[in-house]
Amino acid sequence: MKGKIGMILILCFVIFALLANFTVSREDLxxxxxxxxxxxxxxxxxxxxxxxxxxxxxxxxAEVFNGTFVYEHKFRDRPNDILFxxxxxxxxxxxxxxxxxxxxxxxKGKARNNIISLNSDMREAIISQLHIxxxxxxxKTSTFLxxxxxxxxxxxxxxxxxIVSGAEKVKVxxxxxxxxxxxxFGRDMWVGFIxxxxxxxxLTALVVGLTLLLGITVGxxxxxxxxxxxxxxxxxxxxxFPFLLILTWLIATQGVGYxxxxxxxxxxxxxxxxxxxxxxxxxxxxxxKERAMEYVRASMAIGGGETWVLKKHIMPKVLEFSIRHxxxxxxxxxxxxxxxxxxxxxxxxxxxxxxxxxxxxxxLYGGYWWWIIxxxxxxxxxxxxxxxxxxxxxxx
Amino acid sequence: xxxxxRGLSKIMGIYLVAVLVTIIIAGAAGAKLAKNYASEALGYIxxxxxxxxxxxxxxxxxxxxxxxEYYYRLILSRVSxxxxxxxxxxxxxxxxxxxxxxxxxxxxxxAVKVTIIIISISLILIVLSGVYIGLKFRGSKSIDxxxxxxxxxxxxxxxxxxxxxxxxxxxxxxxxxxxxSPSYYIFATLVLVFIHAWEIASYVSHESIxxxxxxxxxxxxxxxxxxxxxxxxxxxxxxxxxxxxITFQKFSDIFIDFIAVDVLFGLGGLGSLLKRSFIREIDxxxxxxxQFNYHLSFVVTFIxxxxxxxxxxxxxxxxxxxxxxxxxxxx
Numbered sequence: 001m002k003g004k005i006g007m008i009l010i011l012c013f014v015i016f017a018l019l020a021n022f023t024v025s026r027e028d029l030x031x032x033x034x035x036x037x038x039x040x041x042x043x044x045x046x047x048x049x050x051x052x053x054x055x056x057x058x059x060x061x062a063e064v065f066n067g068t069f070v071y072e073h074k075f076r077d078r079p080n081d082i083l084f085x086x087x088x089x090x091x092x093x094x095x096x097x098x099x100x101x102x103x104x105x106x107x108k109g110k111a112r113n114n115i116i117s118l119n120s121d122m123r124e125a126i127i128s129q130l131h132i133x134x135x136x137x138x139x140k141t142s143t144f145l146x147x148x149x150x151x152x153x154x155x156x157x158x159x160x161x162x163i164v165s166g167a168e169k170v171k172v173x174x175x176x177x178x179x180x181x182x183x184x185f186g187r188d189m190w191v192g193f194i195x196x197x198x199x200x201x202x203l204t205a206l207v208v209g210l211t212l213l214l215g216i217t218v219g220x221x222x223x224x225x226x227x228x229x230x231x232x233x234x235x236x237x238x239x240x241f242p243f244l245l246i247l248t249w250l251i252a253t254q255g256v257g258y259x260x261x262x263x264x265x266x267x268x269x270x271x272x273x274x275x276x277x278x279x280x281x282x283x284x285x286x287x288x289k290e291r292a293m294e295y296v297r298a299s300m301a302i303g304g305g306e307t308w309v310l311k312k313h314i315m316p317k318v319l320e321f322s323i324r325h326x327x328x329x330x331x332x333x334x335x336x337x338x339x340x341x342x343x344x345x346x347x348x349x350x351x352x353x354x355x356x357x358x359x360x361x362x363x364l365y366g367g368y369w370w371w372i373i374x375x376x377x378x379x380x381x382x383x384x385x386x387x388x389x390x391x392x393x394x395x396x
Numbered sequence: 397x398x399x400x401x402r403g404l405s406k407i408m409g410i411y412l413v414a415v416l417v418t419i420i421i422a423g424a425a426g427a428k429l430a431k432n433y434a435s436e437a438l439g440y441i442x443x444x445x446x447x448x449x450x451x452x453x454x455x456x457x458x459x460x461x462x463x464x465e466y467y468y469r470l471i472l473s474r475v476s477x478x479x480x481x482x483x484x485x486x487x488x489x490x491x492x493x494x495x496x497x498x499x500x501x502x503x504x505x506x507a508v509k510v511t512i513i514i515i516s517i518s519l520i521l522i523v524l525s526g527v528y529i530g531l532k533f534r535g536s537k538s539i540d541x542x543x544x545x546x547x548x549x550x551x552x553x554x555x556x557x558x559x560x561x562x563x564x565x566x567x568x569x570x571x572x573x574x575x576x577s578p579s580y581y582i583f584a585t586l587v588l589v590f591i592h593a594w595e596i597a598s599y600v601s602h603e604s605i606x607x608x609x610x611x612x613x614x615x616x617x618x619x620x621x622x623x624x625x626x627x628x629x630x631x632x633x634x635x636x637x638x639x640x641x642i643t644f645q646k647f648s649d650i651f652i653d654f655i656a657v658d659v660l661f662g663l664g665g666l667g668s669l670l671k672r673s674f675i676r677e678i679d680x681x682x683x684x685x686x687q688f689n690y691h692l693s694f695v696v697t698f699i700x701x702x703x704x705x706x707x708x709x710x711x712x713x714x715x716x717x718x719x720x721x722x723x724x725x726x727x
Contacts, residue, residue, distance in 0.1 A: 002537075002541065230410075230413075233406075233410050234410050234413045234414055234417070236648075237407075237410045237411055237414050237704060237705075237708070238414050238417065238701075239648070239651065239697065239700035239701055239704055240648065240652065241651070241652055241655055241670070241700075242670060242693065242696055242697035242700055243418075243421065243697070245670070245673075245674060245693065246421055246425055246693060246694075246697070247421065249425065249674070249688050250421075250424055250425055250428055278645065327544070328544065328547055330548070331544075331547055331548020331549075332547050332548055334548060335547075335548050335549060335550040335553075336550070336652065338550050338552070338553075339550045339551070339552065339652060339653070339655070339656045342552065342655075342656050342659055342671070343670070343671060343674050352550075352552070355552060355556070356659075359660075364556065364559050364560065364563075364564065367564055369560050369564065372556055372560075376553055376556060376557065379548065379549065379550075379553055380549070380553075382548060383544075383545050383546075383547070383548030383549050384545050386544065386548060387541045387542075387543075387544030387545040387547070387548070388541060390544050391537065391540065391541060
């Protein structure tokens with residue numbers, strides 16, 4: 001029963017991992033580290049599913065009909081920004097805003113990159129036409145000021161009418177965005193989580209594959225050679241962590257500018273080389289034990305060679321152990337890769353890098369706990385799944 | 397009790413080779429660092445001091461090599477007479493020692509102290525709680541599953557949950573203080589104990605069942621010896637030899653998890669120093685930028701090797717005390 005639950009958990013995770021990739025675009029994934037790409041997103045936004053609870057302004061996109069856009073504001077906070085998408089950037093655009101209190105703000109100007117932003121382009125018009133004292137306006141964004149009562153700057157709820165010439169689309173950047181919100185660069189954290197998941201799973205598959213290959217080969221070889229056995233002893237004595245960091249830095253190449261790139265295959269090879277020692281030593285022990293069995297010695301006595309013993313007696317036992325060991329190796333490798341990600345020097349981002357980046361931006365102490373909840377749940381599910389599945393497998 | 401000299405000398409040999417590997421890696425890293433520096437510095441010299449650049453170029457032409465190669469060799473000559481990695485490694489590590497002496501705010505002694513104290517206390521608590529749980533729930537399958545579950549759980553995972561619940565939601569840990577709160581050390585230790593105690597518990601839980609089926613235990617039971625005394629005096633004593641080997645294997649896992657917990661709670665141990673040696677930032681025009689502090693990184697690596705060696709030797713001595721066969725074999 002426990003094994004079945006484990007299998008269901010792992011299957012659910014695999015299906016989730018496949019489906020989740022359809023929710024993000026390739027472009028978003030490729031630009032995760034390009035802070036300029038996310039500049040139009042709201043900064044430090046809450047996840048959309050948390051918005052009703054905290055009464056935060058959601059992000060909405062709408063078409064502009066007959067040059068008019070009506071926006072009903074009924075939240076505790078103000079929008080992050082409002083963007084007007086203009087179809088002809090060469091022409092002068094006029095935007096007239098009628099606030100719920102009847103005050104009017106009129107802006108005339110040219111769009112930059114076919115976008116007019118309330119924060120970047122309309123600041124002067126808003127401050128001067130709403131007669132807001134400079135000392136009050138100084139540290140506030142123009143969107144904040146437009147959605148505030150005058151003069152106490154409390155939030156002003158009600159109907160806002162935007163009369164815009166030449167705009168086809170408008171985007172109200174709220175304080176809610178996507179499934180996991182955004183960070184201070186405006187990056188969609190859901191994209192980071194998916195990217196981290198993909199990289200973590202790819203690296204884990206490579207590391208587990210290489211560890212099994214190295215562990216079985218070297219483990220059996222060490223049965224015949226004391227030098228190989230000695231090398232295994234040295235390998236298990238090395239502190240994995242700093243060596244992994246330094247060796248990864250050694251294979252890292254500098255891309256455009258100072259951008260650091262690490263090859264996933266080379267990284268996985270180093271990772272496996274430094275961590276396969278314990279597994280290889282266990283394989284050696286199993287092989288030695290099997291070789292000392294009476295039936296194996298009897299088979300050798302009647303002419304069975306080393307290859308025969310290896311093929312017919314040792315390998316089945318080693319493979320049986322290896323299959324069971326995979327249920328240990330997969331979650332352990334994910335955990336180790338994520339810890340290594342804490343130090344940043346790994347190919348792309350993984351769940352560790354994602355977590356440390358989120359923490360550097362105050363995910364924990366700033367109260368943005370939803371950034372980190374997704375990898376926590378995912379790792380918990382994977383680990384529990386494999387733990388329960390291992391119960392079903394035959395004990396070696 | 398006899399000192400297990402053979403075992404100790406084997407460990408010394410293993411760690412000597414580990415040190416040699418470290419020196420070779422230090423040499424390779426030093427050579428890469430010098431190459432990077434030479435290529436960056438030459439661009440700067442060419443722009444700001446063309447006269448000096450021309451002198452370098454003339455000397456390089458005389459030797460029949462490129463100016464980059466000449467400048468690279470010039471830089472390396474300050475640390476090593478030859479250009480093989482072993483010699484460069486020794487030269488660079490000597491420089492790291494100077495760095496250690498000349499950097500005032502490094503406080504490496506404090507970092508080592510914090511690391512040793514937290515890992516030692518965690519290790520003692522892991523063994524004690526693991527043995528207690530294992531003996532209490534003998535043969536329990538649930539302990540196995542919990543143990544396997546925590547194999548795939550990194551320390552930051554549990555540490556993060558601790559912080560979210562205890563600091564953010566319940567306000568039990570002070571946040572944002574410049575000085576580390578003593579409660580951080582306690583929580584870091586608890587995280588390590590909570591993750592690693594289960595594996596010991598699982599081992600004790602199974603081995604105690606096997607041991608309890610031995611004929612001598614039945615004899616003790618027949619004599620009327622209470623179960624607790626049988627468990628602690630006989631069962632535990634017999635499984636303690638293998639337990640010491642498992643504890644040694646766990647040491648490297650605990651050390652890795654300590655590094656992450658140290659960074660998470662900002663304890664100022666060797667993990668924090670290692671983190672300081674690799675600074676990773678997002679620089680919008682470039683992407684990911686990593687700054688590598690060579691000297692700090694290798695200083696931390698060497699200290700870790702020494703700690704690993706000291707711990708291995710300690711375990712070997714403990715094995716000698718627990719297992720009379722070790723002492724017998726030494727004769």
